[in-house]
Amino acid sequence: MMTIPVHVPVLLQEVLDNLLLPPAARILDLTLGLGGHAEALLARADADSRYLGVDRDPEARALAAKRLGSDDRLSILACAYEDLWEDPQFLAWKAAQAPEGFDAILADLGVSTLQLRTPERGFSFRDEGPLDMRMDPDHGLSARDWIAEQTDESLADAIYQYGEERASRPIARAILRALQEGRLETTHDLAKAVYTVIPREPAKRKGHSDPATRTFQAIRIAVNGELDRLSASLEAAVSHLRPGGRLAVISFHSLEDRIVKQTLRRLAGIYDGPGRTAPVQLPKILKLIHAGGIAPSEAEAAANPPSRSARLRVAERIS
Template sequence: MMTIQPPTHVPVLLQEVLDNLVLPPGARVLDLTLGLGGHAEALLGRCDKAASYLGVDRDPEARYLARRRLGDDGRLEILAGNYEDIWTDPQFLAWTGTHAPGGFDAILADLGVSTLQLRTPERGFSFRDEGPLDMRMDTNSGPTALEWIAEQTDESLADAIYQFGEERASRPIARAILRAHGEGRLATTRDLAQAVYTVIPREPAKRKGQSDPATRTFQAIRIAVNGELDRLAAALEAAVSHLRPGGRLAVISFHSLEDRIVKQTLRRLAGTYDGPGRVAPAPLPKILKLIHPGGIAPSEAEAAANPPSRSARLRVAERLP
């Protein structure tokens, strides 16, 4: 376990989450991405003493710090896992069977990378500070980013950078990264960023709102290493199946790839066909009602006060009877 001080954590779209999740007496709440517990702290503050709150996170350091933050609240249980696989976990099934046999009143999924992960150089998520090329959300399993890169070809790496980072220069960037690896010049986050800069030079002073040229590549490799989008749609469908009638699902995404999957999945479950230029073969089953169909973006004040929130979007849906 790393010995670090918990960073200042500002939960994104907090008021909007509180405004849109319904918490009746004895509420049953599922937090699929507990993180450092910012949303959980606020939601528990809105719940009565009879409520039950289940927080799930794959990151052992996040679970540890969330427990420190939230204390020994008897309403709270924290499980190791991720939103894709938790549905068949024996501990999850046992907890829901006891505490939420009829489903949940509120389910929250905050899909962003946590402040902890971004600001801990040893985790390798950011090139702001030098650290090893790790990028795993669960540091106890799976290949590191460096190990994953070592297994790629020019084509497979370029495809991942294009698909998950929407980076137009994916092919020359992939060649530059693998060239650096082959020459023994790829060990840290800054090494990876420097490989990108050989293709897209970094300007001495960025304009306001302009991202670093390495941002898209880092995002793409992180998504690939953690399989973040592999089963997101299926996980959302599983979450909806665990909602009580009238219960609500709230999902916060941070980039267009995530948001597109969330939007299309919720629209499909709301009976809205989302295939442009095509005709739906038959009416789709309608089990959800969309709340704020266009999603909710941060206010100008929040975006200014908390820059990581700028790209966030909250989508909310309610389970129909």
């Protein structure tokens, strides 16, 4: 029997407060995960509403189906949200169920707790597992195979860009040296390579992350192409909102949040590029809700530590 892991949806009340569901709502969940947000939103929605949950991870889809499968308002689609907008199954579902667009679209970005806590998926150095990190384990290169295709320069650039790691160059050299010497097969091997550059303190000080955290984040983002089409996907999502419909996006690190913030501001007619004092006319198709974003309450951050870095941004389509 498949056991559904304990899952605490991040910023759940804030999502419920900001995604306004009219009668017969049409809801698109770009990152269904274990279905925590979906369960709560479906509890708010009426009997004529329809909910489309999208996820690239087959294990997450199976667990969400077990959790929510008895609800005939729910459909689940196997797809990465970046590829959704031209997917024939999505287009067919939308034509049949939401021809005028969606009332609410939710994206809970980043890696899930399920993925982090499953050693076999290779996302975390807490428990040893194969160096994989793919959100869809049936497609694309594993982290080890991706690393094997990198040069010192390209790996360092990825670690610096996606992990904001200042020691990216010596870390990249240490990782590739471990690979060449046959010492890079598991998550612990990757962490050990990082520790040769930035030693791990025997007792990590409170508030200080493990030295391997930034490198793991960077390689995971690169392997899954998490930021490659994020802005374009948000623009596509907005194009599928009906007027008055809202988009809610939860990000978990500064790189994601910066892209989300800049994209939504641009679609709200706010120019964030160089030379801001120059007169620039941009189309305004969104209204920002809580322009600075919403962070978890102190109570949520204390009760659910993975939520501490989360930020929710919400925008409403106005045209």
